[in-house]
Amino acid sequence: MRRHLLSVDDVDADEIAALLATATEMHDVQRRQVKKLPALRGRTVINLFFEDSTRTRSSFEIAGKWLSADTVNITGKGSSASKGESLRDTVRTIAAMGVDALVIRHGASGSAQQVAQWVDASVVNAGDGTHEHPSQALLDAYTLQQRMGPLEGRHVVLVGDLTHSRVFRSNVKCLTKLGAEVTAVAPPTLMPSGVEAWSREAGFATSYDLDEVLPKADAVMMLRVQRERMAGGYFPSAREYTVGYGLTRDRLDVLGPDVPICHPGPMNRGLEIAADAADAAQSLVLDQVSAGVAVRMAILYHLLAGEDS
Numbered sequence: 162m163r164r165h166l167l168s169v170d171d172v173d174a175d176e177i178a179a180l181l182a183t184a185t186e187m188h189d190v191q192r193r194q195v196k197k198l199p200a201l202r203g204r205t206v207i208n209l210f211f212e213d214s215t216r217t218r219s220s221f222e223i224a225g226k227w228l229s230a231d232t233v234n235i236t237g238k239g240s241s242a243s244k245g246e247s248l249r250d251t252v253r254t255i256a257a258m259g260v261d262a263l264v265i266r267h268g269a270s271g272s273a274q275q276v277a278q279w280v281d282a283s284v285v286n287a288g289d290g291t292h293e294h295p296s297q298a299l300l301d302a303y304t305l306q307q308r309m310g311p312l313e314g315r316h317v318v319l320v321g322d323l324t325h326s327r328v329f330r331s332n333v334k335c336l337t338k339l340g341a342e343v344t345a346v347a348p349p350t351l352m353p354s355g356v357e358a359w360s361r362e363a364g365f366a367t368s369y370d371l372d373e374v375l376p377k378a379d380a381v382m383m384l385r386v387q388r389e390r391m392a393g394g395y396f397p398s399a400r401e402y403t404v405g406y407g408l409t410r411d412r413l414d415v416l417g418p419d420v421p422i423c424h425p426g427p428m429n430r431g432l433e434i435a436a437d438a439a440d441a442a443q444s445l446v447l448d449q450v451s452a453g454v455a456v457r458m459a460i461l462y463h464l465l466a467g468e469d470s
């Protein structure tokens with residue numbers, strides 16, 4: 162694996178398989194009473210989050226701690242960034258303390274790539290604007306594989322606010338690398354511009370018609386309507402969005418009880434996903450959270466311990 166994880170482009174199918182195999186071992190740690198491995202003893206991991214987060218930030222922190230690394234959390238709001246310090250000065254200041262890895266979330270697309278050029282530490286992209294969220298895609302692949310076995314040839318349907326979703330962008334790359342068939346479904350206003358060329362090149366399908374695609378799904382991933390990234394009106398009303406693109410009670414019946422449902426969280430219950438679907442036996446939402454710790458342990462381990470351990 163390279164020194165950084167900035168994008169799913171940084172890992173090929175073999176490296177993804179290796180990471181997910183390590184994650185399987187790391188997942189066992191979660192089931193132990195004493196959740197501690199010595200692998201990253203003496204290493205320092207900084208989580209630098211300029212955007213809000215519940216799952217990603219805490220799971221990277223837990224992952225570091227369970228591997229015995231020293232972890233420090235910094236948020237944009239409580240740091241000198243709120244006094245006007247530039248991103249470059251902030252990350253160079255942190256790096257000067259001698260850190261081994263910097264896990265960064267920032268609202269600007271491309272920021273993680275930029276930060277990697279400013280510091281010697283390994284950089285992990287924990288979400289950069291609407292661009293990528295590679296650790297999320299890896300944990301989604303892990304979760305689906307645990308439930309369905311190899312994803313080769315399986316049809317995964319990604320639905321929602323694709324324009325604003327870094328989870329969508331990373332997942333398309335990861336799932337297609339693993340040989341899955343992917344269909345991306347969104348209303349025309351939330352389908353990313355340029356998707357036609359990208360889908361042709363990357364080999365995935367697009368559709369505006371959820372009801373036509375759902376019966377053919379082996380797994381479905383609902384993505385959040387990201388109001389905080391919307392400047393104008395992308396759909397007439399919440400009700401109309403749900404009618405066209407929500408995973409409603411009726412659509413749950415069409416899916417059948419064996420088709421796994423994923424959502425990266427946070428969920429807008431009643432908008433893109435009905436409570437019946439979010440809490441259904443086939444929902445993997447909490448499995449994704451649990452996998453998040455194991456997969457992030459695997460990422461930190463591969464980046465920092467590598468082949469020496």
Ligand code: ASP
Pocket residue numbers: 288294327328384385387425426427
């Ligand atoms: N938590 C994910 C992210 O940070 C998904 C979302 O916010 O909708 O991208």
